[in-house]
Amino acid sequence: MPTLEIDHLDKAYGPVRALRDMTFDVPSGEIFGFVGSNGAGKTTTMRIALGVLAPDSGQVRWDGRPVDLEVRRRIGYMPEERGLYPRMRVDEQLVYLARLHGKTPAEAKDAMERWTEILGVAHRRTDEVQKLSLGNQQRVQLAAALVHDPEILVLDEPFSGLDPVAVDVMSGVLRERAEAGVPVLFSSHQLDLVERLCDRVGIIKDGQMVAEGAIEELRSEGRLQWSVDGAPASAWAPSLSAGSGLRVVSSEGPRTVVELDGVSAAARTSTADDAAQAVLRAALAAGPVRSFTPVRHSLVELYRDVVSTPTEEPAA
Numbered sequence: 001m002p003t004l005e006i007d008h009l010d011k012a013y014g015p016v017r018a019l020r021d022m023t024f025d026v027p028s029g030e031i032f033g034f035v036g037s038n039g040a041g042k043t044t045t046m047r048i049a050l051g052v053l054a055p056d057s058g059q060v061r062w063d064g065r066p067v068d069l070e071v072r073r074r075i076g077y078m079p080e081e082r083g084l085y086p087r088m089r090v091d092e093q094l095v096y097l098a099r100l101h102g103k104t105p106a107e108a109k110d111a112m113e114r115w116t117e118i119l120g121v122a123h124r125r126t127d128e129v130q131k132l133s134l135g136n137q138q139r140v141q142l143a144a145a146l147v148h149d150p151e152i153l154v155l156d157e158p159f160s161g162l163d164p165v166a167v168d169v170m171s172g173v174l175r176e177r178a179e180a181g182v183p184v185l186f187s188s189h190q191l192d193l194v195e196r197l198c199d200r201v202g203i204i205k206d207g208q209m210v211a212e213g214a215i216e217e218l219r220s221e222g223r224l225q226w227s228v229d230g231a232p233a234s235a236w237a238p239s240l241s242a243g244s245g246l247r248v249v250s251s252e253g254p255r256t257v258v259e260l261d262g263v264s265a266a267a268r269t270s271t272a273d274d275a276a277q278a279v280l281r282a283a284l285a286a287g288p289v290r291s292f293t294p295v296r297h298s299l300v301e302l303y304r305d306v307v308s309t310p311t312e313e314p315a316a
């Protein structure tokens with residue numbers, strides 16, 4: 001299966017180390033969400049993936065082959081700074097871009113009509129781009145990334161500034177493209193959306209990948225907490241032994257959340273099961289327990305945990 005491989009990228013802008021050993025893969029058919037705070041290095045990674053910026057070291061490959069001019073033509077890219085000609089008509093611009101990527105005039109017109117229809121801007125085809133609202137310009141920008149039937153999609157914050165309907169349209173298009181076998185790499189600060197849409201997520205901080213995987217995998221590596229609905233914590237939490245690593249993190253009336261600290265990855269599953277049973281036993285000893293559930297953290301919570309953990313400074 002062809003894969004987009006981001007392989008050990010390093011990049012500095014003068015004294016600023018924008019990327020350090022950035023590594024991940026996006027196989028065909030997968031939607032990979034790239035998240036990280038402002039200045040973390042997302043745009044830099046995507047520009048290198050597209051081949052418009054050279055890394056200091058490392059390589060980007062598609063289907064085992066370094067991204068060269070030929071591969072670059074097969075990438076659909078939505079730049080962060082956007083890149084449409086404001087005074088050109090929507091239809092002329094999209095046909096022009098498709099022609100640049102080698103489509104015949106008939107194919108280009110066909111693709112322009114199809115994508116403006118799918119993205120809900122068909123009625124604005126003859127307008128200059130600058131006359132469209134920002135959201136509609138963004139739909140045209142996505143059409144521009146898609147109009148040459150790219151094999152790979154690299155989209156820098158495609159959802160920013162879109163209304164909920166446009167978000168749904170854009171999400172539908174990305175899903176459909178992924179189902180057609182295209183690897184989709186996109187960055188976003190809208191973590192709820194990333195959680196809904198992505199097969200895998202990469203969280204970056206200071207130019208380094210600090211967590212990567214399916215959201216379920218990130219959850220299973222994250223903090224372990226249980227929510228208990230029963231007697232108040234004051235009636236049973238003191239009986240949790242000091243050496244158990246269990247502590248109450250919140251308690252409101254009958255609802256108590258208990259967390260397990262410092263579990264080594266290897267011991268995690270059995271320790272987690274033991275800890276859950278210990279919490280339940282303690283709560284039951286104090287009265288009836290109406291519900292007992294592991295806390296499922298959202299991507300926002302996982303993200304906060306990961307980015308607030310200090311990263312190791314690599315040896316100089």
Ligand SMILES: Nc1ncnc2c1ncn2[C@@H]1O[C@H](COP(=O)(O)OP(=O)(O)OP(=O)(O)O)[C@@H](O)[C@H]1O
Pocket residue numbers: 013016017018036037038039040041042043044045080
């Ligand atoms: N052309 C440039 N010259 C100098 N420094 C740059 C340049 N482009 C980016 N940087 C720096 O590199 C780092 C990574 O920036 P990058 O734009 O890749 O981050 P980002 O994750 O895309 O951020 P955002 O979420 O704000 O778009 C930042 O410290 C930024 O200031």
